[in-house]
Amino acid sequence: MRVTFTANGKPVEADDVWEGESLLYVLRERVGLPGSKNACEQGECGSCTVYLDGTPVCSCLVAAGQVQDREVRTVEGLTEESGELGLVQQSFIDAGAVQCGFCTPGLLVQTDALLERSPQPSDTDIREALSGNLCRCTGYEKIMDAVRLASARKCQKAGAAE
Amino acid sequence: MSTRTIQGQKNLQDITTGSKDGIGGSPLRPDGTLKVKGEFAYSSDMWHEDMLWGMALRSPHPRANILSVDISEALRTPGVYAVLTHEDIPGTKFYGLEIQDQPALAIDKVRYHGEAIALVAADHPETARRAVKKIKVEYEVLTPITTEEQALNPEVHGYVHEPHEYKSHGSGNICHSQRLVFGQGVTDEVKALADVVVKGEYEVGMQDQAFLGPESGLAVPAEDGGIDLYVATQWLHVDRQQMAPVLGLPEEKVRLTLAGVGGAFGGREDLSMQIHASLLAQRTGKPVKIVYARDESFFGHVHRHPAKMSYEHGATRDGKLVYSDVRLVLDGGAYASASPAVVGNAASLGNGPYNIPNVRMEAIALYTNNPSCGAMRGFGAVQACFGYETQMDRLAAELGMDPVELRQLNAMSEGDRLPTGQQIDSPAPVAELLRRVKDMPLPPPLDLANLDIRELPGALSNTSHGEGIVRGIGYSVGIKNVGFSEGFDDYSTARVRLEVIGGEPVAMVHTAMAEVGQGGITVHAQIARTELGVEQVTIHPANTEVGSAGSTSASRQTYMTGGAVKLAAEAVKQALIEKGRKRYGWTQTDLDLVGGKVVSAAQGSLVSMVDLLGDEAIDLTREHHHRPTEAFDKVTGQGFGHVQYTFCANRAVVDVDVELGLVKVVELTAAQDVGKALNPLSVVGQIQGGCTQALGLAVMEEIIVKDGKVRNASFTDYLIPTILDVPPIPVDVLELPDPNAPYGLRGVGEAPTVSATPSIVAAIRQATGIALNRIPVRPEHITGTL
Ligand code: FES
Ligand code: FES
Numbered sequence: 001m002r003v004t005f006t007a008n009g010k011p012v013e014a015d016d017v018w019e020g021e022s023l024l025y026v027l028r029e030r031v032g033l034p035g036s037k038n039a040c041e042q043g044e045c046g047s048c049t050v051y052l053d054g055t056p057v058c059s060c061l062v063a064a065g066q067v068q069d070r071e072v073r074t075v076e077g078l079t080e081e082s083g084e085l086g087l088v089q090q091s092f093i094d095a096g097a098v099q100c101g102f103c104t105p106g107l108l109v110q111t112d113a114l115l116e117r118s119p120q121p122s123d124t125d126i127r128e129a130l131s132g133n134l135c136r137c138t139g140y141e142k143i144m145d146a147v148r149l150a151s152a153r154k155c156q157k158a159g160a161a162e
Numbered sequence: 163m164s165t166r167t168i169q170g171q172k173n174l175q176d177i178t179t180g181s182k183d184g185i186g187g188s189p190l191r192p193d194g195t196l197k198v199k200g201e202f203a204y205s206s207d208m209w210h211e212d213m214l215w216g217m218a219l220r221s222p223h224p225r226a227n228i229l230s231v232d233i234s235e236a237l238r239t240p241g242v243y244a245v246l247t248h249e250d251i252p253g254t255k256f257y258g259l260e261i262q263d264q265p266a267l268a269i270d271k272v273r274y275h276g277e278a279i280a281l282v283a284a285d286h287p288e289t290a291r292r293a294v295k296k297i298k299v300e301y302e303v304l305t306p307i308t309t310e311e312q313a314l315n316p317e318v319h320g321y322v323h324e325p326h327e328y329k330s331h332g333s334g335n336i337c338h339s340q341r342l343v344f345g346q347g348v349t350d351e352v353k354a355l356a357d358v359v360v361k362g363e364y365e366v367g368m369q370d371q372a373f374l375g376p377e378s379g380l381a382v383p384a385e386d387g388g389i390d391l392y393v394a395t396q397w398l399h400v401d402r403q404q405m406a407p408v409l410g411l412p413e414e415k416v417r418l419t420l421a422g423v424g425g426a427f428g429g430r431e432d433l434s435m436q437i438h439a440s441l442l443a444q445r446t447g448k449p450v451k452i453v454y455a456r457d458e459s460f461f462g463h464v465h466r467h468p469a470k471m472s473y474e475h476g477a478t479r480d481g482k483l484v485y486s487d488v489r490l491v492l493d494g495g496a497y498a499s500a501s502p503a504v505v506g507n508a509a510s511l512g513n514g515p516y517n518i519p520n521v522r523m524e525a526i527a528l529y530t531n532n533p534s535c536g537a538m539r540g541f542g543a544v545q546a547c548f549g550y551e552t553q554m555d556r557l558a559a560e561l562g563m564d565p566v567e568l569r570q571l572n573a574m575s576e577g578d579r580l581p582t583g584q585q586i587d588s589p590a591p592v593a594e595l596l597r598r599v600k601d602m603p604l605p606p607p608l609d610l611a612n613l614d615i616r617e618l619p620g621a622l623s624n625t626s627h628g629e630g631i632v633r634g635i636g637y638s639v640g641i642k643n644v645g646f647s648e649g650f651d652d653y654s655t656a657r658v659r660l661e662v663i664g665g666e667p668v669a670m671v672h673t674a675m676a677e678v679g680q681g682g683i684t685v686h687a688q689i690a691r692t693e694l695g696v697e698q699v700t701i702h703p704a705n706t707e708v709g710s711a712g713s714t715s716a717s718r719q720t721y722m723t724g725g726a727v728k729l730a731a732e733a734v735k736q737a738l739i740e741k742g743r744k745r746y747g748w749t750q751t752d753l754d755l756v757g758g759k760v761v762s763a764a765q766g767s768l769v770s771m772v773d774l775l776g777d778e779a780i781d782l783t784r785e786h787h788h789r790p791t792e793a794f795d796k797v798t799g800q801g802f803g804h805v806q807y808t809f810c811a812n813r814a815v816v817d818v819d820v821e822l823g824l825v826k827v828v829e830l831t832a833a834q835d836v837g838k839a840l841n842p843l844s845v846v847g848q849i850q851g852g853c854t855q856a857l858g859l860a861v862m863e864e865i866i867v868k869d870g871k872v873r874n875a876s877f878t879d880y881l882i883p884t885i886l887d888v889p890p891i892p893v894d895v896l897e898l899p900d901p902n903a904p905y906g907l908r909g910v911g912e913a914p915t916v917s918a919t920p921s922i923v924a925a926i927r928q929a930t931g932i933a934l935n936r937i938p939v940r941p942e943h944i945t946g947t948l
Pocket of ligand 2: 102
C-alpha cells in the first residue's frame, strides 16, 4: 500500500508498504529518517519515541497505515530550521547525558513533550515522565541534569520573551 | 552508494572538534551533536541501495542431534536470494576468542537454545522471517546438561563437547580451572588460629549486557573478492582474525569499519552477525544487512556467568582475617568464549581487596547446555565480590564489629601482596575509599507525613502509603584489574598527523579503538591537544587500516589506546621541534608546543606551528604496550598476573516494603580512585552507569533459564533499571596517580559494577534481617513466599 503523511513538516510518501510494517520501519528504512531507534520493537524501551499529531508515541507500536494523513515529528525535527540545535538537544550535550546515545533520540522527544506541558517539573515528575525510556549507559543522573538544565533554559527564554 | 547512505554514514567520516580543553578538562563529545540530531549512524542504520536482509534460524532446543535440514521450500520463497547451512561455509567451520570450539553454523548438533543453524537473505525482513520458518530441521532431542552435578558426571550425562573434539579444553565438561594457594593455604594448623569461622553458599543469576543498540551491521562484497563490513563491535581486529578463516579469505581482504555502537559492556566481544552477514554477501554478491530483534540479541551474545560459590573465612576475635577457603563454580554454557580469562580473574580477585595471610581457592568454568557466557562488565570479579562482601558483613555481625571498620582493619594498601603473590606497586586506598563513602551526608530520613508516594517502593503502582516500609544502609568495596592479564601481550596502536588546514594547525587521530559510548574519542582529542598545543582535532573513523587497538573492555582503552595516542603525539611533537632545530638552529632544551606555537620556557614563543609546518604534514604511528604480566601457576595461582588494580567503595540506602518485598534504592554513593581523571565529566558518568548495572544485578536483572531454555528473552520480561529505579548516585573521585600508567590514570569503567551490588543487598539485609544469599534479590526472597 501507499502511505502519505507529514514528517517534520514535510509531506512524505512511502510505496509498497507491507501492512505489518511499523511507523518506525517506514521512518527508518523507507523515508530516510533513521534518527528514531530500534531497540526492542515492543514498546518497552522508548528509543523509537516520536510525536504523532503532537503526542509522544512508541513508533514501533504504530502500524504504518495508521499514520495516513497525520503529522509525525521525529528527533530530526527538534533541530531548528537554521540547523541550530534545539534547547533540549543542547542541554543533553552540555550535561554529559549522551554516552552511546542510542536512547537519546527517544529521550529528547519525551523530554521535549514533558517541558511543553510542564515547563518546571519536579524531579519526581521528570522520573515519572521518562520512566518508559530505558538508558543502559548513563545511570540517568546526567539525564536528570539535562532535563533540569533544559527546564531552566526554557523558563529563562520565556522570561526574556515577556 | 546512494545519497541516503552517505547521509546515514556521517559518523563514518572524520569528525573535527575545536576546544581549549586538554586532559583534566571536560570538553563536549565530538559525536554529541550528531547523536542529538539523530544523524549519528549506528550499525542498525547502515543502508545500501539494493541491499538484502539476513536472518538466522535458531535452535528451539538446548541439546539435540540434527538429523536433517531441508532448505528447499525456504529457497523457493519469492524474494529469497540465498539459504545457507554449514555446508556452504567456504573456510574453516569453527571460531572462538580463546578456544575455537564454536561452529559458525551448527553442524550435526546444537548445544544451546538459540544456536544458529541456517541463514536466509531476502529482500525484506518479513520475507526473511517467513523463509526462516520454512526451513525444516529434524532433531533428535537430548536431555540437556544444565547443572554442576550433571556437568561433572559426564559418564552418566554425557559431554557437551566430545572429549576428542578440542584438545585445548580441560577434562570432562570443565572448560577451564584455576587453583590458588597463598601462605600456608588452609591446613588444620591454620584453622586453629581462627577464633571465629563464617561459612556461606552464594549464588549469582545470569545477567545480560542488554545494550540498547541491537547487534547489527552491513556486509558489502568488494570487487577484489573481499568483504567490507560496517559493524558495531568492541575489537575490530579480533573480529577480523576470527572471520577471515571461516570466509576462506586472507585477513587483508576482510576490512572492518566501526559503525555507531549503542553500548557494549562485554556483549560485543564475541562475534554475532559478522560471519553470517559476510557469508550471505559472499554468496549473493549483494550488500547484506542483519539487525537482531531483541529476542535474537538475547540468544546471539554471551552473558555474565551465573555462579555458585562457597566461602569460608576464619578470623581472630579482634577481627583480623586468618584464612579463606573458596570454591567458585561458573557456568560457562555451551561454548568457551572468554571463560578461561574470566576464571583467571575470579580466582585471582576472588578474595577481594583484603590482606588474608592464608588462602585456598579453586575456580572453574563448566561447559553445559545453558546459554554461553563470557565477557560482561566486571568480568569474573563481580560474582566473587558478592560472595566475599557478604562474608565480611556476616563476620562483622559475628564479631559484633562495625562492618566498615572490619573491612578497614583488613584492607590492603600499597606494598601489600595479593593472594597471587603480586605486590601492589601503586596506591590502593581501600580504607580511605570506605571512609569517604561513610562520611558522605546521608539522605534525609523517611518522612511519611510529607511524602510523595511516587518515591516509595512500588513507586507509580501506588502500592503503599508508607506502611510496611523499612530503611536499611549497606557498605561494600571491590577490586578489579585493568587491561588484559596473564601474560597476554596487550597493546594498542595510534596514528597521529599534524598539518595546517585553513591556516590553523590541526591534529588528526586515527586508531581502531571501538567507541562504544564510553567517551574514548573525547579523551583522544584531549590528549592530542595537550601534547601538541592545538585546539582543532580530527578523529578519523576506527577501521582495520590502522593497527589493532585491542578490545574496548577490561577498563583498558584510556590506558592502552590513550597511551598510544600520547606516544604518537609525543613523537610528532619531537619531529616538529627537530624540524625547527634544523631550520633555526635552536639549542634550547626547554622547548614545548603551546597554543599553536613552539615555545621555550625561558624565552617564550619562538615560531608559530603554522609557519614551521608550512604545507608539510607530520604523520607518525606508535604502539603502546603495557609492562609484561605473566601466567598464573596452574597449581598455586602465583604470578605477576595483572598490570593494574582499581578500587571502588559504595554505600547504599534502601527502602524496603517488607509486606510486598519491593525495594527502592534511595541513594547509592560511590568513591573511586581513578589515578587521574582525564575527563572528570566522563569519569563520573562511567561510575554512575557502572553502579546502575550493579543495581540491576542486585534487585532485578536475570535471564531465567529452565532446563536449558531461556524464558525471558525480551525487555518485557528481562528487566533493566529505569529512571524510577535508579536513585541519585553521588560520586567522590579520588586521584592518586599510578606511576606506571600514562598520566597516572587508572581504568574506570568496571570497578563500580563490581563493588556496588553487595552494598545494595547489605542494605536490604539490614532493613529486613533476612540472609539473602542469592542475587538478584526478588520480592519472594524478602516476603519468604518462595
Ligand atoms: S523500539 Fe519502540 S519502544 Fe523499544
Ligand atoms: S546513552 Fe547508551 S543507552 Fe543511553
